[in-house]
């Protein structure tokens with residue numbers, strides 16, 4: 211009876227019944243007429259591309275890889291995977307220097323961190339922004355993420371002993387952003403997990419998940435990172451029997467889904483043991499662990515589900531955790547894309563589209579007027595903060611802030 | 619994660635059940651693979667012959683306005699069909715001869731609105747028709763990608779541009795008593811169709827387009843917002859792949875995204891839709907229900923599944939999951955205590971609830987009441 215299993219096409223593209231539902235949910239199609247849309251760029255285009263690569267259309271680069279088309283498709287077609295695979299397979303144009311820079315998150319971090327105040331000062335300057343705008347085509351309206359003086363890795367390494375003393379252990383895949391730009395999020399995660407009696411370890415040596423490399427046309431390098439990371443995860447999960455937690459929805463989606471589906475890197479051994487920390491914490495609490503919250507914590511929090519978390523289907527864990535904090539007035543924002551999509555919105559040619567896509571979300575945030583916007587994605591954070599002026603925090607940091615700790 | 623009731627499938631049936639149960643104080647979750655059949659909804663609940671106040675209230679509390687007026691409505695292909703209850707966008711006329719002269723207005727480059735079929739249909743009723751195309755510069759940008767000049771794309775523009783369309787229509791209008799426009803108004807703002815109507819000095823009729831249906835999508839958005847506002851948990855884009863059942867009781871379901879994190883509940887409702895939504899699946903040998911393997915009512919002989927004449931009634935459209943009179947699901951001939959079935963996954967096995975969208979609403983309400991009573 212498994213007939214269909216044997217006749218399944220790659221990324222399920224033959225399941226498409228041309229219902230056009232995906233086109234109603236693509237944020238780019240609403241804002242950029244040059245983009246052919248998910249149905250045309252995905253399953254329709256694939257039929258042609260299979261006949262002749264001549265039909266590959268450069269306009270596929272406008273796809274945000276937000277996966278909203280896949281979440282909406284009633285037939286289980288992996289529309290965005292079809293589009294990204296086509297780019298990997300057929301796009302021969304070498305990536306621009308700017309795209310290489312934007313995609314090399316870990317290299318940029320290593321270079322920038324030791325001179326962080328200088329870099330932050332420089333990228334914040336009007337002159338620098340204008341120069342980057344003109345020479346690199348990085349839009350001048352963008353606020354560059356700040357680089358932290360000391361990396362998260364070095365912070366945690368100095369606490370290795372203290373962390374090893376906890377009865378239960380997890381490994382943490384922190385990603386580039388926590389390491390170089392926002393070590394505080396990593397520290398918050400350690401604080402919350404410690405409060406649950408869980409100590410946090412690093413992987414021996416993690417590399418950038420590679421999503422920016424994939425979307426910027428550097429899939430060979432992305433595959434190298436993927437193979438390296440899977441080896442590292444295997445060491446923690448298979449050899450040491452640990453769970454691995456994460457705090458970025460995009461890194462998680464990339465490792466769980468894009469590695470096997472786009473890069474052909476098998477993750478079967480580690481897939482089920484790598485969890486967003488929100489899910490890990492929720493599951494601990496469900497099994498009876500307890501967190502004590504401050505009685506004086508009162509905040510109105512509007513939660514934005516990042517597209518990639520929506521695709522993972524794990525937004526409910528963040529929602530439920532925030533709702534658990536007694537002093538929180540929780541508002542779930544409507545499902546919308548913020549428009550930044552990683553490095554996409556940084557490019558000058560995408561700036562306008564990116565802001566137009568995000569506008570319904572920004573308008574709703576302004577009308578809700580929360581104390582804080584909560585969101586599990588670092589690039590959504592930049593976009594929402596820049597566009598609305600509201601502070602955006604990862605749910606983990608909100609938990610950490612609301613915790614009542616019996617300080618020693 | 620544990621809920622009072624878990625609803626599998628977030629189409630019309632799932633949302634009506636979810637809203638009803640949340641409103642009654644239950645904690646529920648809806649798990650839904652993708653979007654649903656409301657994307658193809660004409661806007662008319664043909665099988666609801668009365669304006670059940672409970673249904674009207676449920677929709678109006680969500681911001682979806684219905685109107686009741688037994689008569690006929692105009693299909694996108696220019697035919698007339700009986701109806702009594704519909705979304706406010708869709709007119710219901712006492713008889714097909716509802717006017718004298720009609721101005722049919724379409725947008726240049728838009729192929730999903732069948733103006734000539736509509737004209738033909740109205741002319742059969744003795745109306746004279748004039749078809750005109752509007753060429754709005756604001757839509758030129760959409761024409762660059764003609765394959766994607768679709769109802770929703772136009773509707774997004776119309777949310778801002780409807781007043782301009784009204785002006786243009788007023789210029790075109792001569793002695794017609796009726797203006798036909800495509801259903802592309804009020805995607806975000808449900809008040810727009812009413813405002814278009816009141817600013818054109820003729821009877822304005824919104825006729826259906828090819829999918830996606832703009833009134834259908836608006837209805838989905840509003841019902842989902844209402845459900846979430848009542849505290850319901852909507853798990854979009856996830857798929858129930860397996861259920862754990864023991865001695866006739868369903869304990870939990872497993873989903874594609876949550877792998878080993880099972881979703882538990884006291885009661886479950888199966889609202890996974892028909893073949894289109896994969897609530898029912900067929901292969902060359904059988905028709906089956908993929909999650910629970912419930913009993914399905916269908917003909918064994920595959921040759922009897924379909925009628926070679928495309929236009930005729932297709933037998934497979936009537937196949938559906940078996941359920942007892944209170945809509946408990948039936949598995950291997952036995953009713954499952956805490957699994958209910960609602961919506962088009964039932965096919966035509968329970969004609970007492972009506973057909974199509976009407977049946978989806980009525981079966982969902984029935985199941986919600988059953989759960990609340992037990």
Ligand SMILES: Cc1cc2nc3c(=O)[nH]c(=O)nc-3n(C[C@H](O)[C@H](O)[C@H](O)COP(=O)(O)OP(=O)(O)OC[C@H]3O[C@@H](n4cnc5c(N)ncnc54)[C@H](O)[C@@H]3O)c2cc1C
Pocket residue numbers: 284626627628629630631632649650651652653654655656658659660661662663664856857858859889890891892894895896897909960961962963973974975976978
């Ligand atoms: C193309 C089309 C046009 C129609 N037009 C009309 C019309 O104009 N008027 C009318 O009265 N009726 C119409 N109908 C009939 C339609 O069946 C009903 O109107 C009604 O909308 C059905 O609602 P439902 O909730 O039962 O199913 P659906 O709306 O089909 O919803 C089922 C949902 O369940 C999800 N699902 C399926 N399997 C799983 C799983 N394993 N896990 C999680 N989720 C799952 C699906 O993705 C889908 O979102 C139409 C049907 C179709 C297919």
Ligand code: SF4
Pocket residue numbers: 225226227228229230231232233248249252253282283284285286287289
């Ligand atoms: S939603 Fe899915 S089935 Fe429908 S057109 Fe898009 S890819 Fe095809």
Ligand code: SF4
Pocket residue numbers: 235236237238239247248251272273274275276277278279280289290293
């Ligand atoms: S991934 Fe996002 S941007 Fe790309 S086609 Fe799908 S919905 Fe559109």
